[in-house]
Each structure stands twice: as structure tokens, then as C-alpha cells.
Amino acid sequence: MVPDGWNILKIEEFAEVKTGGTPSRQIPSYWNGSIPWMASGEIHQRYIKNTAEFITAEGLNNSNTRWLPEKTVMIALNGQGKTRGSVGILQTSVTCNQSLAGFIVNHQVCHPEYLFFYLDDKYQFLRDLSGDEGRNGLNLKLLREIEVSLPPLSEQKKIAEILSSVDEAITATQAVIDQTRKVKQGLIQQLLTRGIGHMKFKESAIGNIPADWDVKTAQDICLLISVGIVVKPSQYYVKSGIPCFRSANVQEGYIKDEDWVYISEESNKILSKSQLKAGDVLIVRSGYPGTSCVVTEKFDKSNCIDIIFARPNTDLMLPEYLSCFINSSLGKNQVLQAQGGLAQQHFNVGALNSMKINVPPIKEQEKIIEIFSKYQEQILQSEIEVNTLQKIKQGLMQDLLTGRVRVGVTS
Known part of the structure; x- marks a missing residue:
């Protein structure tokens, strides 16, 4: 009808x-x-x-x-x-x-x-x-x-105008996100190699760095590097319970809090080796290998599936700094090298163990994280705006393209 x-x-x-x-x-x-x-x-x-x-x-x-x-x-x-x-x-x-x-x-x-x-x-x-x-x-x-x-043609034109205006708003907001990402990536590259306010530099295994920085492997700075459930994880799934991180939940610098799978509390105890703590750093193994974020307090004692997680020694490295480094070109290039340049292969625990990481003093790590977080927050807010606009558009399409709501029509 x-x-x-x-x-x-x-x-x-x-x-x-x-x-x-x-x-x-x-x-x-x-x-x-x-x-x-x-x-x-x-x-x-x-x-x-x-x-x-x-x-x-x-x-x-x-x-x-x-x-x-x-x-x-x-x-x-x-x-x-x-x-x-x-x-x-x-x-x-x-x-x-x-x-x-x-x-x-x-x-x-x-x-x-x-x-x-x-x-x-x-x-x-x-x-x-x-x-x-x-x-x-x-x-x-x-x-x-x-x-x-x-x-009628006049109503078609009005519907197209309304939906086009939402599309334009989405496109404009996405352009802001893309530009902010470029600025953030360039700034992070500078901060992770030149630091803040340094005048003296030295050669290292991964290029010039400030004279008072070290280069260590992830194995040297982490208390634990392991991987989540890899053997038939679906056998543990239940309708509700303990959330389990999958690759789709790990975004660059933040958690995508949707599309979860769950396991029971009993299974979570049995699978304690892959149980997560707040402050653990998650790293995607395949699909978008090297994408990383930090486990927040909300997901303390959650679990994960086929994802690498690292637990840094916070006397040496803050989780947010480690995640930021892995997400940068300095980290991503090492991920690709570990895979022989083939993104469809798995990034594994051994490869992360040997990843070389610039290590500033903790105080400087805090300053770098603060700068990074400002740009990350701008991106997240813009992405929320895009998602809101997309939901508005979807609702408009359902109403306008079915005639449930009429426009451009005089009674």
C-alpha cells in the first residue's frame, strides 16, 4: 500500500x-x-x-x-x-x-x-x-x-532536499574528523620522536630521540603480554554476562561500546588467563592489526577473544602512552614489518614482545598523553555527531520514503 x-x-x-x-x-x-x-x-x-x-x-x-x-x-x-x-x-x-x-x-x-x-x-x-x-x-x-x-514530483524533490541537507552535514563533520586525525597523527609523530622542549638528541634503534629517553622492547616494559580466547570461543557465549572484547570493539584510542558477546561468570573464572584488568592495553591481531586502546574501569575483569593484551609496568610506561605509540606510524610500521607487509596475517605475541618503543620519563609521558587526549576527544565528539546525524537520516528515510510523513503537500 x-x-x-x-x-x-x-x-x-x-x-x-x-x-x-x-x-x-x-x-x-x-x-x-x-x-x-x-x-x-x-x-x-x-x-x-x-x-x-x-x-x-x-x-x-x-x-x-x-x-x-x-x-x-x-x-x-x-x-x-x-x-x-x-x-x-x-x-x-x-x-x-x-x-x-x-x-x-x-x-x-x-x-x-x-x-x-x-x-x-x-x-x-x-x-x-x-x-x-x-x-x-x-x-x-x-x-x-x-x-x-x-x-508526486514536487514531493520527491522536497524529500531529496531534506535528505541531501543531512548528507551535507554528515560530510562536513566527517571532513572535520579527517582533518583532526591528520593533525593529531602529525603532532603525535613529533611528540613521540622529539618530545617536549628537548635540545639534545641521540641516535637510537628507531631513529633520533631526546638524549634522556630510552628505547626498550615491549617485553621489557610489560609485566604480561598474552592473547585472548582463541579455541572455539563461541562455545562459551551466553545472552548476557561478562563482556568479551573482539577486534570490532577495539578502535584507535577508544573502546567501541556495542556489539558485545558475553560469557558467564563461571566461564570467566575458568578463562582467567585472558581476564583483563583496567589499564591493560588491547591490540588487534588481524583485520586492522596494531589498532590499540586501553581497558577502562568499566571493563575491569572483562575478557577478550583473539586479541593481544599487554599489562605495562606503570613505573616505566603508562598504558595510554603505550597504546598511543602502537597506534602511531612508529608502532604500525613495526606491526607491518612483523607480518612481512601482509595485513591479512596475524600479528602475534612474539612480534609485540620484540616491538621497540621510545620511553620518555613518566612526567613527560603524562604531558604527551594530555595533548593526545585533547585531539582524541575532539574526534570522538565529532564521531558522536556523525552517528547522531546518521540515525536522524535513517529515521527520516523510513518516514519520508514510505509516505508515513508527507512533505511538500498542501491539504
């Missing part, structure tokens, strides 16, 4: 659906021209303004790719991770590869931005369309038959 004045149309009734192609990479004259050529991964820009690669007129004329005009709504037919089913909208004319399709709408029937948000809201439905766990990908026939609920 749709509200009065709305229609349900198949996409083929109001849009052309076109895909592209890839000029032969064996012919150099087809590439590095002036014609933008979009790859499927670029769908994640959402508002596509530019492409990484360009083709020539010769490449265009000798392949299945074709021009798609500005305001074409794009969809990924297949691709890695979350790509398949993702949508975007062109802010400029481009050509594209065969893993993308474009909806060129009849503007008298459908507003392009409305269709973009409508399909964006149907992400899981689009992924499920291909069946067989997505191995076959989407195809043009499936896309043409998708039914779309279309309000």
Missing part, C-alpha cells in the same frame, strides 16, 4: 539502465586520456565528482563503455566487501566499467536524487536480489524490474 497520489513503477518504466566496459589494458593508447572512467570501488564516494582513471576517445570507441550523464544514479553490480548493491549519483559525466550500472531517469517522472536515496535505503534488499549469497552479482534484468514507490 502507498499513500494517495503515489505510484508504484518498475525502474524500466521511467529510466534507462546502462552498464559500461573496460578498454583493453594491453593497448596503452586506450588509457591516460581525458575521459573519466569510473571503477566499482569509487561508488563509495556516493556523490561522484571525479575518478582515479581516464581513458582516450580511442579507448571509448573500442570498448563497451559509454558516457553516462550528470545526475545518473549509479549502482555496483558486484565487488568486494560492501560494494555490491551500494549506490551513488554522478556530479559529472563519466564512463564506467562493467561492474557498474547507471539509471538515467525521465526527469518528468522521477527526481534523480529521490531515486538515489530510495535505492540507498534498499541496500540489503539489493544485495539479496542476486541470491546464491551474492556470488552471481546483480544484473540489468533484475534492476529493471525493481519496483519504486514514487510520490
Whole structure:
């Protein structure tokens, strides 16, 4: 059922659906021209303004790719991770590869931005369309038959304006986060190598450092370095109880307090070797290896699954400083070296044991942490704002795209 004045149309009734192609990479004259050529991964820009690669007129004329005009709504037919089913909208004319399709709408029937948000809201439905766990990908026939609920054109435009304004706010806030991260990373690099107010420096195993600093291995500064539950952890899961950290809960410098798994208090006692204490430093082993945060008082006596945890000797190193170092390029580079540069491999306890770490005096560690924390707090507050905006947008989409709440309509 749709509200009065709305229609349900198949996409083929109001849009052309076109895909592209890839000029032969064996012919150099087809590439590095002036014609933008979009790859499927670029769908994640959402508002596509530019492409990484360009083709020539010769490449265009000798392949299945074709021009798609500005305001074409794009969809990924297949691709890695979350790509398949993702949508975007062109802010400029481009050509594209065969893993993308474009909806060129009849503007008298459908507003392009409305269709973009409508399909964006149907992400899981689009992924499920291909069946067989997505191995076959989407195809043009499936896309043409998708039914779309279309309000009057004036209402479509108003809905698109409202949702676009929220998207703009999310994009602006994300830009602040990205810039703050860059500033923080550069400053931390400076603080972890030059310290605060030093004039004399010396060579060390990991470069120039202040003359009164030491370089020690993690093994030298930690009372314990171990790993969480690795053998069939799911056998211990219960609906509620003691929270267990997984990689997804460990973010760079903070705990993501959601999507927990739990074990019983009895299991937590049995698995005491991986039981955590406030002040322990957690380090992700795979996926995003080397990502680190500190266990807070709230999670004292919690447990962890397939995560490295380190318990620093606080007479030598503060937990927050150790986590900060591991998250920095100085730590991450050693993580990659330990894996032979292959991020899909596990970062293991032995590799952390041998990690070389700059060790300032405790007082200076405290000052470095204080500076770091200010930037981290700015980032966290901005991320909370982004999450709030995304929830607002989700609620608006559910209301506006179903007609539950009407806009731009006079009674």
C-alpha cells in the first residue's frame, strides 16, 4: 500500500539502465586520456565528482563503455566487501566499467536524487536480489524490474532536499574528523620522536630521540603480554554476562561500546588467563592489526577473544602512552614489518614482545598523553555527531520514503 497520489513503477518504466566496459589494458593508447572512467570501488564516494582513471576517445570507441550523464544514479553490480548493491549519483559525466550500472531517469517522472536515496535505503534488499549469497552479482534484468514507490514530483524533490541537507552535514563533520586525525597523527609523530622542549638528541634503534629517553622492547616494559580466547570461543557465549572484547570493539584510542558477546561468570573464572584488568592495553591481531586502546574501569575483569593484551609496568610506561605509540606510524610500521607487509596475517605475541618503543620519563609521558587526549576527544565528539546525524537520516528515510510523513503537500 502507498499513500494517495503515489505510484508504484518498475525502474524500466521511467529510466534507462546502462552498464559500461573496460578498454583493453594491453593497448596503452586506450588509457591516460581525458575521459573519466569510473571503477566499482569509487561508488563509495556516493556523490561522484571525479575518478582515479581516464581513458582516450580511442579507448571509448573500442570498448563497451559509454558516457553516462550528470545526475545518473549509479549502482555496483558486484565487488568486494560492501560494494555490491551500494549506490551513488554522478556530479559529472563519466564512463564506467562493467561492474557498474547507471539509471538515467525521465526527469518528468522521477527526481534523480529521490531515486538515489530510495535505492540507498534498499541496500540489503539489493544485495539479496542476486541470491546464491551474492556470488552471481546483480544484473540489468533484475534492476529493471525493481519496483519504486514514487510520490508526486514536487514531493520527491522536497524529500531529496531534506535528505541531501543531512548528507551535507554528515560530510562536513566527517571532513572535520579527517582533518583532526591528520593533525593529531602529525603532532603525535613529533611528540613521540622529539618530545617536549628537548635540545639534545641521540641516535637510537628507531631513529633520533631526546638524549634522556630510552628505547626498550615491549617485553621489557610489560609485566604480561598474552592473547585472548582463541579455541572455539563461541562455545562459551551466553545472552548476557561478562563482556568479551573482539577486534570490532577495539578502535584507535577508544573502546567501541556495542556489539558485545558475553560469557558467564563461571566461564570467566575458568578463562582467567585472558581476564583483563583496567589499564591493560588491547591490540588487534588481524583485520586492522596494531589498532590499540586501553581497558577502562568499566571493563575491569572483562575478557577478550583473539586479541593481544599487554599489562605495562606503570613505573616505566603508562598504558595510554603505550597504546598511543602502537597506534602511531612508529608502532604500525613495526606491526607491518612483523607480518612481512601482509595485513591479512596475524600479528602475534612474539612480534609485540620484540616491538621497540621510545620511553620518555613518566612526567613527560603524562604531558604527551594530555595533548593526545585533547585531539582524541575532539574526534570522538565529532564521531558522536556523525552517528547522531546518521540515525536522524535513517529515521527520516523510513518516514519520508514510505509516505508515513508527507512533505511538500498542501491539504
